Amino acid sequence: xxxxxxxxxYLIKTRGQQVTLSCSPISxxxxxxxxxxxxxxxxxxxxxxxxxxxxxxGNFPGRFSGRQFSNSRSEMNVSTLELGDSALYLCASGQGxxxxxxxxxxxxxxxx
Amino acid sequence: xxxxxxxxPEMSVQEAETVTLSCTYDTSESDYYLFWYKQPPSRQMILxxxxxxxxxxxxxxxxxxxxFQKAAKSFSLKISDSQLGDAAMxxxxxxxxxxxASKLTFGTGTRLQVTL
Numbered sequence: 373x374x375x376x377x378x379x380x381x382y383l384i385k386t387r388g389q390q391v392t393l394s395c396s397p398i399s400x401x402x403x404x405x406x407x408x409x410x411x412x413x414x415x416x417x418x419x420x421x422x423x424x425x426x427x428x429x430g431n432f433p434g435r436f437s438g439r440q441f442s443n444s445r446s447e448m449n450v451s452t453l454e455l456g457d458s459a460l461y462l463c464a465s466g467q468g469x470x471x472x473x474x475x476x477x478x479x480x481x482x483x484x
Numbered sequence: 485x486x487x488x489x490x491x492x493p494e495m496s497v498q499e500a501e502t503v504t505l506s507c508t509y510d511t512s513e514s515d516y517y518l519f520w521y522k523q524p525p526s527r528q529m530i531l532x533x534x535x536x537x538x539x540x541x542x543x544x545x546x547x548x549x550x551x552f553q554k555a556a557k558s559f560s561l562k563i564s565d566s567q568l569g570d571a572a573m574x575x576x577x578x579x580x581x582x583x584x585a586s587k588l589t590f591g592t593g594t595r596l597q598v599t600l
Contacts, residue, residue, distance in 0.1 A: 405587070409527075415575065415590040428587050460527055464588075472519070473579075473588060475529035 373399055376465050376476035384482045390451040393479045397444050397465030403427075404446040405473060406438060409460040418461075421446050422468050450481075458483045486511045488578050490591035497566045498599050504551075505561045505594045507576030515581040518552065518559045519588070524572040532574070535559065563596075571598045 377396045385391050397404050405428075406418040417430040421440035438448045444465075450457055460480050464473035487510045497503035509518070520532040535543045535552050542550050547567075551560045563570055576591040 407588070414592050415588075417587045417589070420587060430587070462529060464529075471517070472531055472534055474531065475521075477526070477528045480527075 376463060376474055378461075378463050378476040378479050380479060381477065382480050382482075384484065385453050386484050387453055387455060389453050390449065391453060391481060393448045393450075393461055393463075393481075395446045395448070395463030395465075395476060397446070397463075398474055401465035401467055401474075402444055403466040403468040403473075404440055404444065405464045405466070406446070406448050407462045407464065408432075409462060409478075410456075410458070415462075418448065453483045455483050457481065486513075486516075486578050486580065486589050488576055488589050488591040490574075490576055490594050492594045493592070494595045494597070496597040496599060497563070497570075499566055499568060501566055502562060502564045503566055503596065505563075505574050505576075505596070507559045507561070507591055509557050509559065509576070509578050511557070511578065511580075513580055513582055517579040517581065518550075519577040519579065520548070520550070520559075520561045521575045521577060521590075522570075522572045523575065523593075524569075529575070533561065566598050568598050568600075571596055 379394045403422045405420040420428040424440045435451045440446045460478045462478045463476045466473040516537045518535045522530045533545045547564045573593045575593045577588045
């Protein structure tokens with residue numbers, strides 16, 4: 373089975389712009405979770421989608437949003453980018469229960 | 485809310501030796517999963533090992549094993565016969581089984597160096 377894929381792998385944006393990141397889960401997985409990784413805050417949970425519904429949300433401002441499509445692919449959007457949004461954004465997929473989440477390679481976002 | 489603590493920011497081990505990474509967690513729940521993930525310089529998070537809280541037997545995956553002490557809320561990772569490829573950041577993570585949430589709570593990580 374192919375692993376979790378994320379596109380793009382690298383992204384440079386300027387403050388005020390918006391960005392959309394994409395994640396394709398492992399085939400058969402219906403849960404997709406997003407995490408932000410920064411040197412200062414570590415790994416923080418953004419949100420989780422399951423069967424096209426947001427099931428759980430972390431403590432991030434409303435500028436961070438996401439969605440999931442019927443094929444389980446997920447997108448994450450960040451509007452009005454700030455310098456502090458520079459981070460590695462990791463996507464993880466799972467079957468939807470309490471079992472293991474498998475991570476993609478991440479998208480490195482740099483906001484200038 | 486659950487918290488995960490990794491008190492060793494950095495560890496070093498010689499090739500072929502054994503090293504133990506520490507992790508403690510705080511929770512009021514009785515059912516949960518614990519994980520160790522490895523993040524090499526490529527930044528890809530790779531699952532190392534998983535432990536279900538209801539299982540008394542410690543999980544083992546080849547050279548990797550855990551010491552799970554539920555009452556003490558401790559979950560350490562032992563790496564035997566360390567190899568250069570084991571050099572990475574290691575994250576301990578907690579996942580609740582309450583409700584349907586799939587959120588992972590991570591520790592701050594331990595950077596493992598492997599020397600010749």
